[in-house]
Amino acid sequence: MGLLGWLFPKPADKIAKARKLMGDERFAEARLAVLDVDDPEAKAVVAEAEAALVRVNLERAVQRARAGDAEQAQSHLELAEQFHAGGQEALFEETRAEIQRIAVDSARDAVWDDLVTAAERRRKLGDDPGDFARSALHGEGAVRLYFGGDEPFGLPGLEIEPRAAEFVPPWVPDDRLRVVEALEGAWPERLHGHIRAAGEPLIDAMLALADRRPEAAVDALLDTPEDNPVTRFELGRAAAALGCHVAAIFALRQAREAADAPFTVGGLPVRVFGARCLRWAGARGPAWETMSDLEAADRDYDRHLYVALAMETGHLDEADAVLETLPDEDPAGPQLDAALTLRRALAAEVAAQPILADPSKQGSPALRKAAEATARRLQAEVDAVIAALKDLEAEEAGA
Numbered sequence: 001m002g003l004l005g006w007l008f009p010k011p012a013d014k015i016a017k018a019r020k021l022m023g024d025e026r027f028a029e030a031r032l033a034v035l036d037v038d039d040p041e042a043k044a045v046v047a048e049a050e051a052a053l054v055r056v057n058l059e060r061a062v063q064r065a066r067a068g069d070a071e072q073a074q075s076h077l078e079l080a081e082q083f084h085a086g087g088q089e090a091l092f093e094e095t096r097a098e099i100q101r102i103a104v105d106s107a108r109d110a111v112w113d114d115l116v117t118a119a120e121r122r123r124k125l126g127d128d129p130g131d132f133a134r135s136a137l138h139g140e141g142a143v144r145l146y147f148g149g150d151e152p153f154g155l156p157g158l159e160i161e162p163r164a165a166e167f168v169p170p171w172v173p174d175d176r177l178r179v180v181e182a183l184e185g186a187w188p189e190r191l192h193g194h195i196r197a198a199g200e201p202l203i204d205a206m207l208a209l210a211d212r213r214p215e216a217a218v219d220a221l222l223d224t225p226e227d228n229p230v231t232r233f234e235l236g237r238a239a240a241a242l243g244c245h246v247a248a249i250f251a252l253r254q255a256r257e258a259a260d261a262p263f264t265v266g267g268l269p270v271r272v273f274g275a276r277c278l279r280w281a282g283a284r285g286p287a288w289e290t291m292s293d294l295e296a297a298d299r300d301y302d303r304h305l306y307v308a309l310a311m312e313t314g315h316l317d318e319a320d321a322v323l324e325t326l327p328d329e330d331p332a333g334p335q336l337d338a339a340l341t342l343r344r345a346l347a348a349e350v351a352a353q354p355i356l357a358d359p360s361k362q363g364s365p366a367l368r369k370a371a372e373a374t375a376r377r378l379q380a381e382v383d384a385v386i387a388a389l390k391d392l393e394a395e396e397a398g399a
Helices: 003-007 011-023 027-034 040-066 070-083 089-125 132-138 176-186 189-198 200-210 214-221 229-241 245-259 270-280 284-292 296-301 303-312 316-323 333-352 365-398
Strands: 143-146 157-160
Touching: 011 027, 011 040, 027 040, 040 070, 040 089, 070 089, 089 214, 089 245, 132 214, 132 229, 143 333, 157 303, 157 333, 176 189, 176 200, 189 200, 189 229, 200 214, 200 229, 214 229, 229 245, 229 270, 245 270, 270 284, 270 296, 270 303, 284 303, 296 303, 303 316, 303 333, 316 333, 333 365
Parallel strands: none
Antiparallel strands: 143 157
16 A cells, blocks of 8 residues: 555545454444445444444443442443444343342342441440330330421421330240241241241241340341241341341342242231331331232231321321221320321411422522421421320329
């Protein structure tokens, strides 16, 4: 090739060079070499190069995802989309599914690591008055209003104390030789084979839970097979007792998937326990979806939780309907009724002043004025509700 040929290569020369670059897997250079050539063979090279660049970038996206670099993984996905001219949709779907799987596995590993840390901390430090574990292992399920949460306009939230009987199973005997028998009495017969398959780690875990040592139960169960619904449920119970509610949600989901259907253990419905963990983890929407989908018998296991979640997700009529079914002597009734009164007052304010729910008005003088007026009226409602609760407490103390 002469000087002019080098400076102004013919289309055939450009195509030959591009083919060589393709053979060397220098796809981006091959594409650029013939991008401006108006020739069918050149266009074919461009199409091949772009298809190869799609594959390369999708492979790199998966590699970066495995390395924990989500930003670079997304960058490679975007590059692949730029080069995509159609026909590789299935490859994109497979790549995104793999990246999602990697993300889930990474998140799960982090959750289990946090659980191990929590177990180790309690093993070293024991009970801490501020820990969730203390409430879980000794609580009676009391319901009370509390201030200082993240409710709108500073309204009080609802605290539902854990029930110790759900974390310290009263049906577990002191005698190690009778633990399997007790488990079979608590679990559905169709899952008894998993109890026998679990062996000594499950027995160790149940004795630890009965002894108020959820950290020891975690040690015994963490490495048990994920397809054993019994060990995964009991791992979820132990994780929840330690306040590791995301880990508990993971374990309970594994238990349900392994069992192929919801189940009840010692009177405790797995879906109700899952809803509790979701609420403790701050996922009120999914917790309400779980509770609202329950059969009446399971829902009645914890009507307090149902009412609280219904209120917190704006289903005030549903909350009222179940609240009406509570017996008059239920000590949680006045607290739940007070919370519902305040929620209805808030709903009425929003209905009367739509600006309160208009995101486009954020920061506007009109919104500030409406919010200040609403806050004053709601504070009056709160004062009245708290005064009524105090009067009721005084009456009960006098009685």
